[in-house]
Amino acid sequence: MSHPQWQQSNFDSVSLLGTIDRESVPSLWRYAQTWKTSEKEVEISLKNVERIDSAGMVMLIHLIEHAKKQNCHIMLSFVPEQLSTLFKLSHIESVLTEHIHTKQR
Template identity: 55%
Template sequence: MSNAQWLQIDATTYSIDGLLDRDTVPILWPTLSQWSPSEQSVEVSLEQIKRVDSAGMVMLIHLIEHAKKQNCHIMLSFVPKQLSTLFQLSNVDELIAGHVKNK
C-alpha cells in the first residue's frame, strides 16, 4: 500500500501523490481537514495519483468545500480519467466542473 501524500509545491500549488482510496483517505483527511490555505486560489495537482476510488472522490469534494469556507477556490489539475468517470457516474460532474482545470 502506498499512502497518499499532501505536498506543497509553492504558495499556490499542491499535489496529492500515491493511492487515494478507502484505505488511505482516513490517514490523509486529518491533515487536509486542518489545512488553512493562505491564498484565495490554489491548484491541486492529481498527476501523481496512482489509483482513486469513490472514497477519494468524496474526500476531494470535502476538500473543495473546506477551502470554500476559508475563501479559497481549488482547481484540480491532471484529473485522472478514472476520477472523471466517478464524477460522471455519481452525478457530481456539474458540481465539480468549476474546479477542474482543463489540460
C-alpha cells in the same frame, strides 16, 4: 506536520501522490483538515495519483468545501480518467466543472 501523500510546493500549489482510496483517505483527510491557506485559489495536482476510488472522490469534494470556508477556490489539475468516470457516475460532474482545469500546464 506533514503527510507523505500531500506535497505543497508553494502557497498556491499542492500535489497529491499515490493511491487515494478507502485505506489512505482517513489519514489524508485528518491532515487536510488542518490545512490552512490565505490564497484565493489553490491548484491541487492529481498528476501523481496512481489510483483513486469513491472515497478519494468524496475526500476531494470535502476538500473543496473546506477551502471555500477559507475563501479559497480549489482547482483540480491532471484529473485521472478514473476520477472523471466517478464524477459522471455520481452525477456531480456539472457541479465540479468550475473546479477542474481543462488545460494542463
